[in-house]
Amino acid sequence: MHITVQYSLTPDEALRGTRAFKRLWYGLSVGSGALMVLMGYTTLQASPDGRGLPLVMLINGLLFLVLPEAVLRWARLRRGAQAYPPMAVTLDDEGLTLRTESSEGGLPWTAFAEIQRHSGFWIFRISRSQAVLVPERAFEGTAASELAAFLRERKLFRG
Secondary structure (H helix, E strand, O other): OEEEEEEOOOHHHHHHHHHHHOHHHHHHHHHHHHHHHHHHHHHHHHOOOOOHHHHHHHHHHHHHHHHHHHHHHHHHHHHOOOOOOOEEEEEEOOEEEEEOOOOEEEEEHHHOOEEEEEOOEEEEEOOOOOEEEEEHHHOOOOHHHHHHHHHHHOOOEEO
16 A cells, blocks of 8 residues: 645644544533533522532533633644645555655554544544544545555554
8 A cells, every 4th residue: 555645734624633633532521511510500509608619610610611622722823824834644554654844754553553534534543642633635536445444454443
């Protein structure tokens, strides 16, 4: 197998891809926040005299609800519109190689903990906090199905 794709992420794609990569932790934070807001509201209604703990629960719940999206959007604003250079990704029998105008690096297939497709991206997960995101739009014709078959054969693809 030898596939080379070229793409440049837009800031919106990077935001969507990060949400897809971090979806478990993102959902856990938002769900916990909603539960905490509900518990704070219920406690506030049940005991109108004691407002300290219910208000702390409401404020923390709102933080858990809002903070994941706020962090992602702040990072996008901080990077700016030109933060994502054109990228060339080569996928072959040995692994994955990334190239930009100023750098080049590669990883063997054994370096990836998991590879999956989600929300319009191929997510090549290295660890819980690191991944290579390649938009599906970068793959032309049968390249995506060829890659999926190759990765299934090596038991790396979950999808």
